Amino acid sequence: RKEVEQDPGPFNVPEGATVAFNCTYSNSASQSFFWYRQDCRKEPKLLMSVYSSGNEDGRFTAQLNRASQYISLLIRDSKLSDSATYLCVVRVSSASKIIFGSGTRLSIRP
Amino acid sequence: DAGVIQSPRHEVTEMGQEVTLRCKPISGHNSLFWYRQTMMRGLELLIYFNNNVPIDDSGMPEDRFSAKMPNASFSTLKIQPSEPRDSAVYFCASSTAGGALYNEQFFGPGTRLTVL
Numbered sequence: 001r002k003e004v005e006q007d008p009g010p011f012n013v014p015e016g017a018t019v020a021f022n023c024t025y026s027n028s029a030s031q032s033f034f035w036y037r038q039d040c041r042k043e044p045k046l047l048m049s050v051y052s053s054g055n056e057d058g059r060f061t062a063q064l065n066r067a068s069q070y071i072s073l074l075i076r077d078s079k080l081s082d083s084a085t086y087l088c089v090v091r092v093s094s095a096s097k098i099i100f101g102s103g104t105r106l107s108i109r110p
Numbered sequence: 111d112a113g114v115i116q117s118p119r120h121e122v123t124e125m126g127q128e129v130t131l132r133c134k135p136i137s138g139h140n141s142l143f144w145y146r147q148t149m150m151r152g153l154e155l156l157i158y159f160n161n162n163v164p165i166d167d168s169g170m171p172e173d174r175f176s177a178k179m180p181n182a183s184f185s186t187l188k189i190q191p192s193e194p195r196d197s198a199v200y201f202c203a204s205s206t207a208g209g210a211l212y213n214e215q216f217f218g219p220g221t222r223l224t225v226l
Contacts, residue, residue, distance in 0.1 A: 032212050043201055043217035044153070087153065097166050098143075098215065102152035 010105035023088030034089040114218035128190040135204030145201040
């Protein structure tokens with residue numbers, strides 16, 4: 001089983017729609033969680049960190065469910081510019097390496 | 111700040127040749143990471159350094175790969191000899207002190223390596 005698993009997609013949704021994807025992780029001792037965004041042929045960039053209580057940044061909401069070992073990303077009122085690959089990232093501790101999921105491709109159509 | 115700088119941006123070489131990828135982290139960052147990304151395997155961490163010291167190189171695929179960080183502003187990833195299966199995009203990333211849980215990693219633009 002992979003340490004971090006994501007549905008590869010692609011998710012193809014119309015502009016304005018709400019879309020959500022999950023990511024599961026295998027190590028219950030994991031302590032920090034992130035969503036990174038990667039545009040085609042570009043480098044990954046941090047979208048948002050995911051905190052235990054859940055957090056929101058504009059149209060983006062991230063949730064953490066420790067009991068079920070998954071994190072989620074919700075995008076409301078999706079824009080064409082949201083089209084990208086979203087990478088789930090998990091870190092067990094400050095001394096350990098970061099594990100990237102293989103990414104979920106999102107395509108927003110007009 | 112110019113961000114993380116990588117060179118070259120593209121490299122095409124023949125099997126058996128030595129390849130050297132270069133990275134300049136963001137000034138003041140003391141953690142540096144080398145990643146490899148392919149369609150099949152996604153983004154894989156190869157090695158990371160804290161304060162120029164290699165901390166975890168368990169991701170380095172085999173002895174043909176080596177990485178150095180002679181000072182805080184420069185790192186290299188070398189492949190010798192290169193093989194076609196090494197073709198990938200190689201990213202360098204840096205962050206501030208590795209002791210915090212939520213440090214953001216800043217990625218360079220990557221080096222697209224093709225080994226013929």
